[in-house]
Amino acid sequence: MYKLTIGEKTYYCQPGESVLDTFLRENVNISFACKKGTCHSCIVRSPNILPPESAQVGLKNTLKKLNHFLACLCHPEQNMVIKLPDQSEFYTEGTVVVNQLLNRNTLLLIIAFKDAFEFNAGQFVNLQRPDGLTRSYSIANIPQASNTLEFHIRRLPDGRFSEWLHDEIKTGDTIAVSEARGHCFYLPERKEQGLVLVGTGTGLAPLAGILTDALGHGHSGPIYLFHGSREVDDLYRVDEMRKLAEQHQNFYYIPCLSGKHVPEGFTHGRVNEIALATLVDLKDWRVFLCGHPEMVNQMKKMTFLKGASMKDIYADAFLITAT
Amino acid sequence: MSKTLYERIGGEPAVSAAVEIFYRKVLNDYRINRFFDNVDMDKQIDKQKAFFTMAFGGPNNYTGADMRKAHAHLVEIGLDDSHFDAVMEHLGATLVELEVPDTLIAEAAAIAESARKDVLGK
Numbered sequence A: 001m002y003k004l005t006i007g008e009k010t011y012y013c014q015p016g017e018s019v020l021d022t023f024l025r026e027n028v029n030i031s032f033a034c035k036k037g038t039c040h041s042c043i044v045r046s047p048n049i050l051p052p053e054s055a056q057v058g059l060k061n062t063l064k065k066l067n068h069f070l071a072c073l074c075h076p077e078q079n080m081v082i083k084l085p086d087q088s089e090f091y092t093e094g095t096v097v098v099n100q101l102l103n104r105n106t107l108l109l110i111i112a113f114k115d116a117f118e119f120n121a122g123q124f125v126n127l128q129r130p131d132g133l134t135r136s137y138s139i140a141n142i143p144q145a146s147n148t149l150e151f152h153i154r155r156l157p158d159g160r161f162s163e164w165l166h167d168e169i170k171t172g173d174t175i176a177v178s179e180a181r182g183h184c185f186y187l188p189e190r191k192e193q194g195l196v197l198v199g200t201g202t203g204l205a206p207l208a209g210i211l212t213d214a215l216g217h218g219h220s221g222p223i224y225l226f227h228g229s230r231e232v233d234d235l236y237r238v239d240e241m242r243k244l245a246e247q248h249q250n251f252y253y254i255p256c257l258s259g260k261h262v263p264e265g266f267t268h269g270r271v272n273e274i275a276l277a278t279l280v281d282l283k284d285w286r287v288f289l290c291g292h293p294e295m296v297n298q299m300k301k302m303t304f305l306k307g308a309s310m311k312d313i314y315a316d317a318f319l320i321t322a323t
Numbered sequence B: 001m002s003k004t005l006y007e008r009i010g011g012e013p014a015v016s017a018a019v020e021i022f023y024r025k026v027l028n029d030y031r032i033n034r035f036f037d038n039v040d041m042d043k044q045i046d047k048q049k050a051f052f053t054m055a056f057g058g059p060n061n062y063t064g065a066d067m068r069k070a071h072a073h074l075v076e077i078g079l080d081d082s083h084f085d086a087v088m089e090h091l092g093a094t095l096v097e098l099e100v101p102d103t104l105i106a107e108a109a110a111i112a113e114s115a116r117k118d119v120l121g122k
């Protein structure tokens, strides 16, 4: 059992626990969102000893050098002194400039920044509430001259963060936003490659950014977007996507509904099954999967079996963290 | 000093190429794919890399006891010689597809074969 020291306080990391587990058990005020090394919101620092290598996976070299590490991935190998980061190091204040509903349960939030915000379309950021509650949300636009980021937020019943955004946040409010993270984005190379984008619900957010980016770069291969939900009222941006499909002859938009009521112009069935039935051979295709974790995991396997190479499969599972 | 099989086959890039072909074969094989259900693809790919690195006699930290432990829960649900043979088949076919010379394939097969007792918990 190793000692973890923060300032004057000492905590004991039990066998099998991560540093994050210990801190949460002891009610230390530390932010986290994924508990699996993806979101980087649990970043802390060990000023005098090198943290285990496995707790620094995916961090930038500059942060590694300063002994920053991810508390959720750290299983201590010796006693550690730990510094919680000054949050302002990692978060920028943005101002909400648009706050309106895209459909009955999805909020369009546009946040503006003073300075340019660096990101690739399709990446995500962590938003943080003043009490420290942190959640990841995907960026839905491409870099703008106006330094704005667009988000699509689905209201989850009793979801702490999403209800707060829906019910309490107003235009003019400021909100803390982390740097952009994640590997699910478009690279402007092999432009003749086929692209298949599959998303459920607000999984459309990163896919919309990726789509805009690909079209903007003059991607010439076929681009298929499959967007699914149960009912037609839970889809959004349907008309905009149809219009894009009219304007770009290599872009195909297939809105899918798994519920009973399927109006004209929509395909009946689960989005993953329809995508797989439509595209028979995915050899040499690039695949983007966003949204429901089960859909994402199942599709990673299925698109691989249909010939897509692992390195061409990009995915963001919208995991919900159990707390 | 003579080069290891791992180096002669082509090291890490060869392993990566082999994993794609091999894993697709395994997941498509009804005789054994049930052992690979419910595993996270990314983690599984890492494990397949470990498998090939081992089969090529490359750098790895696995002992026979580790192999027993890693496969014990599979033995419990029926992993036996027939499944082991199927994996050996795919290993061979993968290397043939990658145009690895026969003599090297034989070496890799012999290394993998030597893990049979541990994998099957005998």
Ligand SMILES: Cc1cc2nc3c(=O)[nH]c(=O)nc-3n(C[C@H](O)[C@H](O)[C@H](O)COP(=O)(O)OP(=O)(O)OC[C@H]3O[C@@H](n4cnc5c(N)ncnc54)[C@H](O)[C@@H]3O)c2cc1C
Binding pocket: A034, A124, A135, A136, A137, A138, A139, A152, A153, A154, A155, A156, A157, A158, A159, A160, A161, A162, A163, A182, A202, A203, A205, A206, A316, A317, A318, A319, A320, A321, A322, A323
């Ligand atoms: C990389 C990434 C990108 C994401 N991008 C987006 C995006 O673009 N848009 C978007 O809308 N979301 C996105 N998400 C999901 C988002 O981060 C949040 O998980 C989501 O908004 C829910 O947070 P919440 O605080 O509102 O809900 P939480 O309070 O975390 O609860 C989530 C749900 O689980 C239920 N719940 C909570 N605890 C329990 C319990 N103990 N037992 C049973 N049920 C429970 C709640 O009632 C609620 O319905 C993304 C997630 C990841 C990881």
Ligand code: HEM
Binding pocket: B032, B035, B036, B039, B047, B050, B051, B054, B055, B062, B070, B071, B074, B079, B083, B084, B085, B087, B088, B112, B113, B115, B116, B119
């Ligand atoms: C040819 C000899 C074999 C070798 C050298 C070998 C090697 C390995 C290695 C190195 C791992 C990773 C262990 C870890 O890090 O956890 C592993 C895991 C695994 N192996 Fe094998 N393996 C062999 C045969 C088989 C066979 C015959 C099957 C089933 C048909 C099989 C199925 C699996 C599965 C499902 C896992 C993942 C276990 C888990 O994560 O739950 N292996 N193997």
Ligand code: FES
Binding pocket: A031, A032, A033, A034, A035, A036, A037, A038, A039, A040, A041, A042, A043, A070, A071, A072, A073
């Ligand atoms: S990286 Fe640790 S909680 Fe997400």
